[in-house]
Amino acid sequence: MADTILVVVEQREGKLNRVSWETITAGQAIAAATGWTLEAAVVGSGAASIAAEVAGKKVAKVYAIESAKLEPYTPDAFAAALKQFLTSKQPKLVLMPHTYQVRDFVPKLATAMGRTVISDCIGFKHEGGKLVFTRQMFQGKLAADVSFTSGAPWFVTFQNGSFRGDKAEAGASTAPVETVSVDIADGVIRNKPQEVFKEAKQAVDLTQAEVIVAVGRGIKEQKNIEIAKQLADALGGDLAASRPICDSGWLPMDRQIGSSGQTVAPKLYLALGISGAIQHIVGMKGSRAIIAVNKDSEAPIFEIADYAIVGNLFDIVPPLIEEVKKAKG
Amino acid sequence: MKQVPQKDAPLKLNESGTWIREDVSYEVNEPDAYALEEALRQREKHKGEVVVITSGPARAQQVLREALAKGADRAIHLEDDKFVGLDAFNTAKAIAAAIKDEQFDLIFTGLQSDDYGYAQTGVILAELLGWPHATIIMQIEKNETGIRVKRELEAGFFQFVDMPTPAVLTIQSGINKLRYATLIGIKQAKNKPLRKVSLAEVQSALGENLQKIEKLYIPQKTKKTEHIEGAPAEIAKKLVDKLRNELRVL
Ligand SMILES: Cc1cc2nc3c(=O)[nH]c(=O)nc-3n(C[C@H](O)[C@H](O)[C@H](O)COP(=O)(O)OP(=O)(O)OC[C@H]3O[C@@H](n4cnc5c(N)ncnc54)[C@H](O)[C@@H]3O)c2cc1C
Ligand SMILES: Nc1ncnc2c1ncn2[C@@H]1O[C@H](COP(=O)(O)O)[C@@H](O)[C@H]1O
Numbered sequence: 001m002a003d004t005i006l007v008v009v010e011q012r013e014g015k016l017n018r019v020s021w022e023t024i025t026a027g028q029a030i031a032a033a034t035g036w037t038l039e040a041a042v043v044g045s046g047a048a049s050i051a052a053e054v055a056g057k058k059v060a061k062v063y064a065i066e067s068a069k070l071e072p073y074t075p076d077a078f079a080a081a082l083k084q085f086l087t088s089k090q091p092k093l094v095l096m097p098h099t100y101q102v103r104d105f106v107p108k109l110a111t112a113m114g115r116t117v118i119s120d121c122i123g124f125k126h127e128g129g130k131l132v133f134t135r136q137m138f139q140g141k142l143a144a145d146v147s148f149t150s151g152a153p154w155f156v157t158f159q160n161g162s163f164r165g166d167k168a169e170a171g172a173s174t175a176p177v178e179t180v181s182v183d184i185a186d187g188v189i190r191n192k193p194q195e196v197f198k199e200a201k202q203a204v205d206l207t208q209a210e211v212i213v214a215v216g217r218g219i220k221e222q223k224n225i226e227i228a229k230q231l232a233d234a235l236g237g238d239l240a241a242s243r244p245i246c247d248s249g250w251l252p253m254d255r256q257i258g259s260s261g262q263t264v265a266p267k268l269y270l271a272l273g274i275s276g277a278i279q280h281i282v283g284m285k286g287s288r289a290i291i292a293v294n295k296d297s298e299a300p301i302f303e304i305a306d307y308a309i310v311g312n313l314f315d316i317v318p319p320l321i322e323e324v325k326k327a328k329g
Numbered sequence: 330m331k332q333v334p335q336k337d338a339p340l341k342l343n344e345s346g347t348w349i350r351e352d353v354s355y356e357v358n359e360p361d362a363y364a365l366e367e368a369l370r371q372r373e374k375h376k377g378e379v380v381v382i383t384s385g386p387a388r389a390q391q392v393l394r395e396a397l398a399k400g401a402d403r404a405i406h407l408e409d410d411k412f413v414g415l416d417a418f419n420t421a422k423a424i425a426a427a428i429k430d431e432q433f434d435l436i437f438t439g440l441q442s443d444d445y446g447y448a449q450t451g452v453i454l455a456e457l458l459g460w461p462h463a464t465i466i467m468q469i470e471k472n473e474t475g476i477r478v479k480r481e482l483e484a485g486f487f488q489f490v491d492m493p494t495p496a497v498l499t500i501q502s503g504i505n506k507l508r509y510a511t512l513i514g515i516k517q518a519k520n521k522p523l524r525k526v527s528l529a530e531v532q533s534a535l536g537e538n539l540q541k542i543e544k545l546y547i548p549q550k551t552k553k554t555e556h557i558e559g560a561p562a563e564i565a566k567k568l569v570d571k572l573r574n575e576l577r578v579l
Contacts, residue, residue, distance in 0.1 A: 267577075
């Protein structure tokens with residue numbers, strides 16, 4: 001029998017998390033390279049409707065793994081359910097998106113099966129019959145090709161944005177859906193999650209901003225935020241920040257850009273002293289133009305910048321404010 | 330707590346291209362500093378003891394010294410150069426072996442390391458110990474049945490979770506405000522217990538790594554980036570020209 005790739009898509013409150021399409025695209029690409037069979041699974045109570053949605057894509061089969069105990073999400077229940085399922089189906093490769101939920105349960109699942117996860121990958125290579133997965137290391141400064149040295153199942157999670165969800169191929173016909181009920185014994189679930197909520201309403205909405213000047217830890221001290229503010233004002237734009245700036249209370253949380261903050265797509269995103277960690281980049285890479293000022297020529301932010309200025313922001317910003325003011329008359 | 334290369338340290342590859350050269354400066358992995366701070370705050374509220382553990386070469390002792398100076402009661406150092414090359418599974422196994430005679434109520438780890446970035450070690454440790462866990466934690470309160478923690482979810486969402494102890498929590502940066510070590514603290518740290526655990530002592534608990542770095546390299550650029558160079562005043566002029574004529578934001 002051919003080896004199987006299983007993509008576990010993510011559902012939240014009965015809806016498919018759209019990042020799952022990226023994982024389907026990844027699975028299709030790996031299937032094309034290896035000749036392995038691609039299947040998908042949805043875990044949760046009421047997974048059937050999502051399974052039907054996924055069955056429209058080019059996959060051989062979709063499983064809806066169900067149990068009332070899977071709602072609400074707990075790592076204990078998800079790990080138990082998937083362990084049961086994977087032990088019986090024995091896929092070679094299990095792919096998931098690297099979401100907060102997946103990172104919460106997949107290391108537990110793999111460990112319970114004596115296996116490992118190559119986490120937060122951005123791609124794969126299939127060379128000479130060998131499959132390696134590429135992941136960022138050192139906060140994106142370096143990349144590594146990583147291989148499995150142990151038996152199946154091999155667990156891989158993919159970073160948000162590594163594959164194009166809109167490129168997930170539709171199937172010639174709808175794939176069969178099989179519902180699998182799993183038993184989760186009493187006492188397995190130890191955590192009691194409460195309702196999901198959002199903190200007090202955000203005062204600032206940066207999603208509509210046309211120009212954003214964002215500061216990172218390169219700004220060094222709270223009082224220096226002022227020069228970034230002056231630049232933002234001169235450009236008629238808004239001020240934003242990386243997480244550490246908001247963590248320190250130098251700017252309010254609602255100005256944070258990134259995976260745990262706002263996602264923005266202005267005409268211009270000017271990054272001052274921001275290194276370009278992936279959790280920041282996911283929040284701003286859709287910007288039409290990105291200008292980065294950073295004293296480290298190897299800072300990962302330059303990988304996505306349209307214009308790069310390698311230098312000390314304290315030298316660059318003051319004359320820039322003057323020039324902008326002049327230009328505006 | 331893990332010691333990692335300093336954020337802006339220039340990294341060079343070793344000869345085999347599988348790891349970096351060790352001659353860089355190191356610091357505490359950022360979320361681990363918050364994990365320590367949270368442990369100290371919980372002790373201040375509920376009494377007890379804070380123990381810090383690291384796995385790494387001799388240089389990693391610095392992390393423990395700093396933690397002791399900030400107020401941790403004692404430290405454990407899994408000391409060997411070889412600990413650097415372990416995957417998350419084996420690192421967690423080594424830590425589990427080193428603490429097998431301890432009776433902790435809570436174990437805090439950072440939510441991920443700045444070098445490997447596995448985001449796994451704490452969760453694996455919980456599974457090895459048979460304990461419940463919760464990840465990306467922004468608040469911890471004791472209650473009648475155990476603890477109530479606040480998990481950070483994506484895009485500004487949060488969730489409270491009630492769970493029993495003992496438990497493993499992976500701590501997010503920004504959960505609290507870090508303290509500095511005091512001079513007295515630094516002095517007192519010298520007399521606090523620091524237990525060393527050799528590789529030989531935990532070797533029987535470890536296995537082969539389950540994953541392997543085949544190659545480490547500088548990532549290829551995919552986007553065309555235009556470098557703007559010159560003296561600051563010149564850069565400012567060139568940029569304003571782009572802002573006006575290419576980006577049309579002026
Ligand atoms: C689960 C999770 C969620 C996260 N969510 C977010 C999020 O939503 N948003 C976010 O931003 N981060 C988030 N992070 C944190 C993220 O991983 C990084 O730690 C963070 O983005 C780094 O911020 P920074 O670039 O400001 O700081 P650093 O990484 O410390 O970078 C500072 C940069 O400034 C440069 N610099 C220093 N001095 C100067 C100078 N004088 N002139 C010019 N440049 C200078 C340095 O070269 C360096 O590149 C998250 C992390 C995790 C694990
Ligand atoms: N060598 C180590 N020594 C001590 N703690 C570690 C070590 N490696 C990982 N950790 C802990 O596990 C967390 C997650 O690391 P990682 O799984 O590598 O992303 C870190 O923030 C540390 O708290």
